[in-house]
Amino acid sequence: MEFPWWDKKSVSLFDQILFLPPVMEGALPLAFEQELFVEFCSGNGLWIVQKALENPQNLWIAVEKKLERAKKIWNRAKRLGANNLLVVCGSAENLVTAILPGPIVKEVFINFPDPWPKARHAKHRLIQETFVTELQKKMLPGGKITFVTDHAPYLEQGLTVFEKTMKPLLPEPFYGKDPENYGCSFFEEMWRKKNKTIHYTVYANH
Ligand SMILES: C[S@@+](CC[C@H](N)C(=O)[O-])C[C@H]1O[C@@H](n2cnc3c(N)ncnc32)[C@H](O)[C@@H]1O
Numbered sequence: 326m327e328f329p330w331w332d333k334k335s336v337s338l339f340d341q342i343l344f345l346p347p348v349m350e351g352a353l354p355l356a357f358e359q360e361l362f363v364e365f366c367s368g369n370g371l372w373i374v375q376k377a378l379e380n381p382q383n384l385w386i387a388v389e390k391k392l393e394r395a396k397k398i399w400n401r402a403k404r405l406g407a408n409n410l411l412v413v414c415g416s417a418e419n420l421v422t423a424i425l426p427g428p429i430v431k432e433v434f435i436n437f438p439d440p441w442p443k444a445r446h447a448k449h450r451l452i453q454e455t456f457v458t459e460l461q462k463k464m465l466p467g468g469k470i471t472f473v474t475d476h477a478p479y480l481e482q483g484l485t486v487f488e489k490t491m492k493p494l495l496p497e498p499f500y501g502k503d504p505e506n507y508g509c510s511f512f513e514e515m516w517r518k519k520n521k522t523i524h525y526t527v528y529a530n531h
Pocket of ligand 1: 365366367368369388389390391394415416417418436437438439451510511512513
């Protein structure tokens, strides 16, 4: 399958892939015809392509900032016929702030985002108050966010950040559970083989 060409300077929509440049000057929000199911930090797309195939009535969006990985997701979606999946090659922050129109997102999934384990690097983690505040504006009422991590300090950061804008959905303790039929990502498979504890937290928009 031939991957579309991209100049890396402008927002470009090709066949099932939306490229976002690092600088989004002048970008306008896109119009979507149905509510969205979004996964941030999709990696090679194992989890989301499966979800798109299982739920063909939904529009799924895989967001991955690395070009090589976005390419893998796109190829997988094309090969398996997941026509209801749009790959976004760009940062989650740029998609949320510049491209998503008003409240349109039904569900968000953040599976194993980079943990940046050193305390001095924690500022690079995706889940920050500014990001989640912007994201919440794009969520439909009752929309949900699922955050999955094996990294305890990131779990703690997620609890603190999400609880400011969203409400926890699962009863206490609402982490360390293994939801049925959640699906499995590349990192989940890897950490499960190493017997790591996986923490799932789910939040609902008010
Ligand atoms: C640890 S991997 C997890 C991949 C996948 N979710 C899984 O569970 O196998 C994290 C991925 O997030 C991507 N990423 C990191 N920060 C991002 C951001 N701000 N926006 C979009 N993708 C991001 C990285 O390039 C990497 O592919």
